[in-house]
Amino acid sequence: MSKITIHFLQPIASYLGFHKPGGFKLEAEVNAPGPLRNAIASLRVNGLNILQQLQSERIKIMVTINGLIKHAGLEADVQDGDEVSILPLIGGG
C-alpha cells in the first residue's frame, strides 16, 4: 500500500465538521496509482463519510495534486507520496 496526504481547506473542511482555521490534513492508504475517489471511499471523519460529503451538490471543490489543478477532480490518479489539496473553487477576489 502507498500513502498520500490530503489537506481539506476551509470552507470545505467545515462541511466535514472541522471549523478551525486551516482546515485539517489526513493520511490515506491507497492502491497506487489509482483514483483519488478510491483512496477516500472508506474514510470517515466526525462520523461523516468524506466521499459522500464531497459529492453533495452544495459543495463545489477543486482538487490539486502537488499544486497542480486536476480537472478530473476525485477521478484524478494519485501516486505514493502525493500531496492532495481539496480547495474551494476559485471565483475571483
Added chain:
Amino acid sequence: MASEYLGGYMGKMLRVDLSRGVLTEEKLDSEKVEKYLGGVGLGSAVLWDEVPGRIGPFDPENRLTFTSGPFSGTAIPGSGTYSVVTKGPLTGFAAGSQANGWFGARLKFAGYDGIIIHGASSNPVYLLINDGKAELCDASHLIGVDTVETQRILKNKLGLPKASVACIGPAGENRVRFACICSDHGHVAATNGVGAVMGSKKLKAVVVNGSHKIPVANSESFSATAREWITAMRSSAIGDTVDKLGTAGFFSAAAITGWLPVKNMTTNIFEDHPRFNGDAIRAGVKSTRKPCHACPLHHCNDIEITEGPLRGLTADEPEYEGLAGFGPLIGNSDPWRAIKLCDQVDRLGMDLKECSFTLALAIECYERGLIDEKDTQGMELTWGNVDVIEKLLNLTAEKRDFGANLAEGVYRLAEKIGPQAVNSAVYTHKGLAPHVHDPRGLWGFLFGQAISNMGSIEGWHTLELLPEPDLGYDQPIPKYENPKALVIAQAKLAEKYYFVDSSGICYFTSSIPISLMVNALNALTGWNWTAADLLCHGRRVQTKLRLFNIRHGWTREHDTLSPRLMAPSPDGPNAGIAIAPVYEQMVDDHYAQLGWDKKGHPLPETLKLLNIEE
C-alpha cells in the same frame, strides 16, 4: 424589445455643468437604454457621444458619468451597484469601474438613473441629490479630508444618515493617476484613475438620498424571480465561499494553484498563505455585518482586530486583492499590517491594485540597485518594510518627494527608472496594473485583461478554473492546451459580464443562469429579451468601447502585456509556462471571433449586426 421602458428606470438623468454651475434634468433616452441598458453600457454611450478624440482625461470637457442599472435598488441581490465611466488618466482610453454597496440603489431612490458631469468648478464643491432636488454646495471644508471622514462629515452635516456618499480623498484632489472614488465606506470605483478625473473637476463628493419607488412592470413575477435568483446565487461555488469566508477565502487556493503574486512576481511561492486566508482572518477579528443593498451574503463586514499589536484597529474587511497586494506582492507576511495598509489606501482614495504593483516595482528596483536612497529621500525600500510603505502611501497621495513618481502608476514609474525597470514592471500596455493575481499560469484571465477596453478585465472569472454551463462549458478548459478555445470562451464571458456591469448588480451575486437574468429583466422592465439579446448587448458595449478607444489613439500594440507578464513563472506550479509564444495568434483569434479586422477595428458588417452607428 419594447419601444419604451415600463419598469426598472426612473426615466431621467441629471446633467451637471460644473463650469457654469448649472444642473439640468434630461429625459432618459429610451433608444439608448434599449441598446446599452445602464451602468457601463450607458456610460460608454455617453462617452462616445460627448467626448471627441482631442479631449484629454483632465480636460474639463471630459465626461464623468455615474450610472445605475435597471436592477439597481430592486430586490435582486447585490443591486446597490453603480458604474463610473470616463476617459481614464492611466490609459488615456475608456475607464469603466463598478462599486457595490448602496450608492446605485440610492441614486435611483433620489430620482435619477444617472449623472453626467462635465466642466470643472473653480472652487471645491459637492453635489447633493436629495429626493429629486439637486444642488451644488461648497466643499472647501473637506479639502484634504480622507474618504471615510468625508462620508461621515457630510452625512452628519446634512442630517442624512441613510444617504450614500461617493467621494474622493486627498489622492483624487491631487490628481494621483490611480485615485479612486469611495462610497458606502469601503466600496470603491477603483480602476484607471476615475477619482483623479473627479478631482480635476474639483468635485469632492456626490451625495444621494431619497425615497422614490422604482417601477416594476410585473411585480409578482419579478419577486418570484428575485427569490429564485437568491437561491441560485447562494448555492453557486462563488457565493458559498464568499458567504462563509469573504473573498479572502480564495487566498490559500490562489497560493496553492500559483495564482498569488509574490514580490512583484519574482517568485510564486508564499508559505505564509494560511495566515491570510479568510478563515484565519475571520478568526482574528470581531465582525459586524454590513451587507450591500438586498444582499444576503455575509461578504461585506466592518471588522475590529482582536489580536496582536494592532488589536482594536477597525476597518472594512479586506478583500482578497487587498491582502494579496499589501501582503505577498510587497513581501509583507503580516496579514494584520496588510489590513492596516488597505485601510490607509482606501482613506487616501487610491486604487490598491495600481498602488501595490507600483510599490512592488519600486521595491524590486531598490533591492536590485536600479534606484537608491538618493531617489527615495533616505528611505530603505526593502521587501516587507511596512513602516516605510506607510510613509510612502501618504507621500504618494500628496505627490511629494519619491511619492510623486509613484503617483504616476506602475507603467510611467518603470519608464522613468529605465529599461530594466520596464522589464520588471507588471502592467498591461495601456498603462495600468492588472488585478492582484499572478495570471501567468491562467491564460484566459491574463488575456482578458490584455485585450480589455476598460483597463480592467472583460469577463471577470477564468474558465480554466470555473465551469460556465450557460455558455456551453460544463467543465473548465484545460490550461495551456488550447489557446484558441480560451479566446473564444473569453469572448463569451465578456458578453455575459458586460451585461452584469450594465445592469447594476454585483459580480458575486451574478453567478447564476443567464435564463434567470433574462426572466428577471423582462419581469422588471416589461421587455421581451432573450438570452441572445443579453449576449448581443454585451458584444455591443464591448464594440462601442473599442470604437471610443480607436478614436482616442488605440492601436493593436495596446493589446499586449509587459515583458514580465509575457515571461514564464520562475517557480511554483506554473514554472516555465509563458503565454508569449502563442500570444499574437490569440489576438488574431480574438479579433476574428468578435468580427474585427487584423488591426482590431470592428468591421462594417459587425457594426451593422450590432446596430451600432459610428
